[in-house]
Amino acid sequence: MELDFCNDEEFDKRFLSASKELLSAIKQDNSTKSLEKIKFHKLDKLAEDLSIYSPVDDIRKEKKLLIEYLNTLNSNSISSYSFRELLEMERDYILPSIDGKLRETGYTTNYVWFFASLMILPLDILLAYFFGEYYFYIPFFTLYIAISSLSDRRKAKRERKLW
Incomplete structure (x- = not known):
């Protein structure tokens, strides 16, 4: 799903539905074991929390990173990625939003x-x-x-x- 053509307001309106659509496509195409590798249940919660975060302008970059991450996972099967590649994608796409704006809403990393x-x-x-x-x-x-x-x-x- 491409959201590059949208302006910022349209992107913010369509973010949750687009992320849910990508998540359901990823869920259909991969096994439960593969979904555990990417922490699928946490991605759903992250998408919901990103959609309700305000002010919207502050979190737009993190929303775009999540959509890029989901597009990347949707393009290939999760089992085709190595464990290291999955960790690198998580570091590049997910952790900036957790370490940035979402830390104040209760998100934290493990160690x-x-x-x-x-x-x-x-x-x-x-x-x-x-x-x-x-x-x-x-x-x-x-x-x-x-x-x-x-x-x-x-x-x-x-x-x-x-x-």
Whole structure:
């Protein structure tokens, strides 16, 4: 399905129906095991959330990326792509929208808590080194980041917004 000829208003009006149409075509052409590789049930939720996001002008680029991703998947069978190719397409098309505008609506990636804790850990190590000789130091910053990120992850998983 080509949406390049549309102006922005038409694209926004037709986005949800076009994405649902592409998703149903992908579902018909592929097996359940192949659909699990692309996280099909999450793509449906992502399309719905992109369609109701406002202001519309801010999210248009992400909508176009999702349509391009669905067109790419619809052009060939999912089983014809390697696991690496699927991950690269997800990185190029899906993750920019999740890391950008949709993070404020509850979307998150799977291991963000781990990488955030790794980035804060050197600060806690330095504080423990300098203040550890005077009193017992608990790594507050790392614990705070890990606990808050894990609670966000649990909430996102419950709402099917964990990517």
